Amino acid sequence: MRRARADVLLAVVASCVSLFAAAAGAQAPNEVRLARLDSSTRTTVLALADSARRDHLPSEPLVDKALEGSQKGADGARIVTAVRGLYAELRTARAALGASASTDEINAGANALHAGLPMRNLAQLRSASQHAGRARVTVPLTVVTDLVARGVPVAVASDVVLSLARAGLRDADFTMFQRNVRLDIERGADASTAAQTRARGAALRGGRSS
Amino acid sequence: MRSIPERWINRVVAELRRPVRVGDDFDDKVMNVVRGMPPHRFGAWSRAIRPRTITISPLLSGIAAALLLAVTLSVGHLIGATRTARASSPRADLASDRGGSTHTAKRRPVQFVLVAPTARKVQVVGDFNDWDATHEEFRAQHRGGGVWSVTAAVPEGHHRYSFVVDDSVWVTDPTAPRVLDDDFGLPNSALVVEGGDVGR
Amino acid sequence: MDRSTDAQIVERVLRGDAELYAELVKRYRDRYARYALHMLGNREDAEEALQDAFTRAYRSLARCEDPERFGAWLFRILVNRCRTVGARRGRRSRTFVSDDLALLEAAEDHPADRTAWREEIDRALSRLRPEQREAFLLKYVEELGYDEMSRLTGAGVSALKMRVMRACDRLRELLSDVRDDREVRVERGFPEVNDAKHS
Numbered sequence: 001m002r003r004a005r006a007d008v009l010l011a012v013v014a015s016c017v018s019l020f021a022a023a024a025g026a027q028a029p030n031e032v033r034l035a036r037l038d039s040s041t042r043t044t045v046l047a048l049a050d051s052a053r054r055d056h057l058p059s060e061p062l063v064d065k066a067l068e069g070s071q072k073g074a075d076g077a078r079i080v081t082a083v084r085g086l087y088a089e090l091r092t093a094r095a096a097l098g099a100s101a102s103t104d105e106i107n108a109g110a111n112a113l114h115a116g117l118p119m120r121n122l123a124q125l126r127s128a129s130q131h132a133g134r135a136r137v138t139v140p141l142t143v144v145t146d147l148v149a150r151g152v153p154v155a156v157a158s159d160v161v162l163s164l165a166r167a168g169l170r171d172a173d174f175t176m177f178q179r180n181v182r183l184d185i186e187r188g189a190d191a192s193t194a195a196q197t198r199a200r201g202a203a204l205r206g207g208r209s210s
Numbered sequence: 211m212r213s214i215p216e217r218w219i220n221r222v223v224a225e226l227r228r229p230v231r232v233g234d235d236f237d238d239k240v241m242n243v244v245r246g247m248p249p250h251r252f253g254a255w256s257r258a259i260r261p262r263t264i265t266i267s268p269l270l271s272g273i274a275a276a277l278l279l280a281v282t283l284s285v286g287h288l289i290g291a292t293r294t295a296r297a298s299s300p301r302a303d304l305a306s307d308r309g310g311s312t313h314t315a316k317r318r319p320v321q322f323v324l325v326a327p328t329a330r331k332v333q334v335v336g337d338f339n340d341w342d343a344t345h346e347e348f349r350a351q352h353r354g355g356g357v358w359s360v361t362a363a364v365p366e367g368h369h370r371y372s373f374v375v376d377d378s379v380w381v382t383d384p385t386a387p388r389v390l391d392d393d394f395g396l397p398n399s400a401l402v403v404e405g406g407d408v409g410r
Numbered sequence: 411m412d413r414s415t416d417a418q419i420v421e422r423v424l425r426g427d428a429e430l431y432a433e434l435v436k437r438y439r440d441r442y443a444r445y446a447l448h449m450l451g452n453r454e455d456a457e458e459a460l461q462d463a464f465t466r467a468y469r470s471l472a473r474c475e476d477p478e479r480f481g482a483w484l485f486r487i488l489v490n491r492c493r494t495v496g497a498r499r500g501r502r503s504r505t506f507v508s509d510d511l512a513l514l515e516a517a518e519d520h521p522a523d524r525t526a527w528r529e530e531i532d533r534a535l536s537r538l539r540p541e542q543r544e545a546f547l548l549k550y551v552e553e554l555g556y557d558e559m560s561r562l563t564g565a566g567v568s569a570l571k572m573r574v575m576r577a578c579d580r581l582r583e584l585l586s587d588v589r590d591d592r593e594v595r596v597e598r599g600f601p602e603v604n605d606a607k608h609s
Contacts, residue, residue, distance in 0.1 A: 032425075033340055064337035064370075065393070071341040072380065072394040082393035104368035104402070111370075111400065115390040138368050142400045146387035149397075171404070178387055222581065223550045225531055230444040232457055240435050243465045250424045250471060317429070345422070346414050346433050363429045 030063050037066060041076035048083055057090050058103040061110070089113045096122035097137070108141035115148040121158045125165055132168040139171040140164070143178045150182065151191035160199040167203040177202040317363035318403050322348075322373070324383065327356030329375045336371025336401070338364050343374050369401045417477035424471060435464055438481055442488050448547050449492045451536045459495045463488035485552075486562050489544070496540055534584035538577055541565075545573035546581070 030049060034042045045066040049059035065086050069079035093109030094101055096119045101109070109122050122141070129137050140161050147157035164174065177198055184194035322334045332350035339345045350358035350373075370389055373381040382388060386399035416434065423431045439460060446456035467474075467484045474483050535543055548559045549570075556567045563570065 061337070064341070068337070068341045068370075068398075069394050071335065071343065072396050074394045078394065085393065107368045108400070108402075111389050139402055142368065142387045142402055145389060145400065149388035149390045171402075179385070182385070218582065218585075219550065219578065222531055222585070225528055226448055226535075226547070226551045227444075230440060230447050232439050232443045232460065233453075236439055236457060236461065237432055237435050240439075240461050240464045241429070241432050243461070244428055244431055244468050247428075247465075247469060249426050249428050251426055339427070344414055344418065345427070345430065346419070347427070347430050 033063060034066060036070050037079070038076050041066070041079055044080050045083055048087055052087060052090065055091065057087070057094060058106055060103070061090060061107055062086060085114075086110060092119055093122060095119070097126050101126075102136065102138070104138045105136060105141065108138045108145070112141045112145045112148075115145045116154045117144060117148070117158060118154075121162070124158075124162055128162055128165045132166055134165065134168065137165070139174045140169075143174050146178055147181065147191070147195055150185055152181075152195045153192060156192050156195060160195050164199055164202055169202060173202055173205065315365040315367055317365050319361050320364045320401065320403060321359060321361045322350065322371075322383065323357065323359045323385070324350065324373050324375075324381065325356050326358055326373075326375055326381070329356075329358060331376050332358040332360075333374045333377075334360060334362065334371060335374055336398075337369050338371070343377065364401070364403050366403045369403065370398045371401055372396070372398050415478065416480040420471060420474060420477035420480055423468070428468075431468055434480065434484075438484055439464070442485060445485075445547055445552055446488060446492055448532075448535060448551065449540075449544060450496055451532065455495050459491040460488060462495070463491045466491070482558075489548075489562050492544075493540070530585060534581050537584060538580055542573045542577040542580065545570050546577035549574045 030046060031042070034045060037045065045062065049062050052059040052062055062083050065083050066079050069082055074082070089110035090106055092113055093106045096113075097105055097109050112122060113119065121144075125137050125140060125144075129140065144157050144161040147160065148154055152160075164177065169177070180198045180202075181191075181194045184198065185191050324332055326332055329352075332352075333343045333345075334348040334350065335341045335343050335345075339348055347362050348360060350360040352358050370391070371383070373383060375381055380396040382397050383399040386401060389398045389400050391398040414433070416437070419430055419433055423434075442463070443456060443460055446460045447453060450456050450459060463484060467480075467487050474480055476483070535546075538546065544563065545559065545565075548554045548562065549556075554562070556570055559565075559570050560567050565573075
C-alpha cells in the first residue's frame with residue numbers, strides 16, 4: 001500500500017513536471033546541463049539566468065558561457081566573472097540595438113561590445129541598417145568583431161562596417177568582405193589598410209541595386 | 211532425442227553468420243523519418259515521466275484522480291495565464307530565450323574544416339553542443355593531407371565555437387570570423403547559420 | 411574509434427540531439443540486418459523491418475530501461491518487427507539471390523560454390539516454420555542463450571529448445587542432398603551439440 005501511494009505521488013509529480021516543462025518550452029533543464037559545475041557556481045549561474053529571463057534578456061548565452069568555461073578548465077570564480085560580464089554586455093547590447101533586437105543580434109552585439117566597440121556604434125549600426133532597409137544586423141556585428149579581433153582599430157572597423165551597412169550591403173557580401181580582409185591580413189597586409197581598401201570595393205559592388 | 215551432427219551445423223551456421231550490409235541509403239532513410247518525429251526533450255527526466263502501470267485500491271485511485279484533476283486544472287490555468295501574459299507583452303515574441311530557439315530552430319548542415327597535419331583527433335565544440343567534446347556527430351574525420359572535416363547539423367542563428375585538437379589544444383577556425391573571447395584565455399570563432407535571423 | 415557508449419548517446423538523443431541517433435543506427439544496422447535477412451528471406455523486407463525497428467526505437471527511446479543495453483533492447487524490437495512483417499507478407503519467392511550476395515562484405519574465394527550452397531541454405535531456411543526459423547537463428551547465428559531468447563520471444567525455454575531441435579532436424583532433411591566440394595557426404599550420427607556453452 002505504501003508503494004502504491006508512492007507510485008501515485010510520482011505519477012502526480014511527474015504530470016506536473018511534464019506540464020510545466022511543456023509550458024516553458026524547455027530543452028533539457030539547465031540544472032542538468034550545468035551538472036558538471038560545482039554546486040556554488042551552478043547556483044550562481046542559474047540565478048543569473050533567472051535574472052536575465054526576468055529582464056527579458058536571453059538566458060541561454062549565459063548557460064553556454066558557463067559550459068564553455070567548464071570545458072576550458074576554468075574555475076568557478078572565473079566562470080562566474082565571465083557570466084556576469086556577459087550579462088552586462090547582453091543588457092547593454094539590447095539597450096543599444098533596441099527592444100526589437102533578436103537573440104542572435106543581442107549575442108553578436110555582446111561580442112562586439114566585448115571587443116571594444118562603444119555602445120553608440122551599435123546604435124548607429126542599427127539606425128544605418130534600418131535606413132538601408134536591412135532587417136537584421138547580426139552579420140555586420142559579427143564582421144566588425146572579427147575586424148577588431150584581427151587588429152583593425154575599433155574606430156576604423158566601426159566606420160568601415162557602418163559605411164557598408166549604409167550602402168545596403170547584404171549578408172553574403174559582408175561575409176565575402178570579411179573573408180577578403182582576412183586573406184589580405186594573412187598575406188601580410190596592414191589590417192587597417194586592408195579593411196578600408198576592401199570596404200571601398202565592397203561598397204561599389206554591393207548596394208540596394210544588386 | 212536425435213543427435214545433431216555438429217560439423218554439419220557448423221557449416222550451415224558459418225554460412226549464415228557471414229556479414230551482411232544494408233543499402234547505402236539506409237541510414238538516410240531512417241534519419242529522415244527520425245527528423246520528422248517530435249524531438250525528445252527532457253533527457254533523463256523522460257524516464258521519470260514515462261507512463262507507468264499503477265495498481266492501487268479503488269479508494270486511493272479516486273483520491274489520486276481527484277488530486278490529479280485539481281493539479282491539472284490549476285497548472286492549466288497557470289499556463290493559460292502565462293501564455294496570455296507573454297502574448298500581450300511587446301517583447302514576448304522577440305528577444306526570446308535562445309534556449310528555446312536554439313533547440314527548436316531549424317538545423318542546417320554546416321561544414322567545419324581544419325588543416326592540422328599532426329593532429330590525431332579533431333573535434334568541433336560550441337554553444338550548439340554545450341561545448342562538449344564528446345559529441346560524435348561533431349567529430350572531424352581526416353580526409354587526407356592534414357585536412358580534417360565534419361558536416362553537422364547546426365541550428366540557425368549566431369553561434370560561438372572552436373576546434374579542440376587531440377583533446378587538449380583549442381584552435382580557432384582560421385577561416386571564420388573571430389570573437390575576442392578572453393574570458394577563459396582561449397579564443398573562439400563565430401558562425402552565423404542562415405535561415406532564421408539573417409538576410410535582408 | 412569512437413568512445414561514446416550507447417548510454418551516452420541515448421542520453422544526448424533524449425536531450426534533443428536527434429542527429430546523434432545516426433551513430434546508433436550506424437553501430438547496429440549491419441549486425442542486425444543479418445538476422446532480419448535470414449528471418450524474412452529477402453532484402454527488401456529485411457530493410458523495411460530494420461528501418462521500422464530503428465524508428466520505433468527512436469520514438470520510444472525514453473522507455474529504454476537500460477541504455478547501456480540499447481542494442482539488446484533494439485534487437486527485441488527488431489525480432490518483433492520481423493514477426494509482424496513476416497506474418498503480413500507471407501513467404502516471398504526467393505528471387506534475387508544474387509542481390510543477397512551483393513550484400514556480403516567478405517571476399518569470395520569460390521563465388522560459384524558459395525552461391526549454390528548459400529542458395530540451398532536460404533531455401534531450406536525459408537521452408538521452416540517461422541517460430542522454428544526464429545529460434546534457430548537466435549540460437550546458432552545470433553548465439554543467444556535460451557534465457558535471453560525467452561526474454562526476447564516470450565516463449566518458454568523448453569519450447570524454444572524444442573523449436574531449435576525441430577529446426578535442425580528439418581534443415582538436415584532439406585539439406586541432406588546438398589553436395590559440397592569440400593565434403594562428399596553429409597555426416598550423420600555425430601555426438602550431440604554441447605549446449606552448455608550456449609546457455
